[in-house]
Amino acid sequence: RLRSGWDSVREEVEREIEAEEMKRNLKEAQEHIRRAGEQVRDGVEQVRDEVRDSAEQVRKAADSVTGSPPDEEDTVTRTSTRRGPVDGDHKDGSSGAGHEH
16 A cells, blocks of 8 residues: 555656656747747848848939939839830830820
8 A cells, every 4th residue: 555655746746846846848839939939030130131231222222323313203103014024215216105006
């Protein structure tokens, strides 16, 4: 009877130790996931900043070629509807508006 009681207590202690180990592993996994999420957010922010910087460099380069920044409406129209040359002029000097070649 004493041995049976001792075995029961030992098994209960082992289960509690295993449960504590599982909790510790879960907390470590949660921390790992949290850090990974932070790294992803930081990476996304870095890429966003790099894209924004690149877009600004392209705008500045375009401004230096054209001499002045284009109107915002003109930029939207050119990028969304134009299929021809980006400079907006055809070889014959027309703007191309209303013509299909």
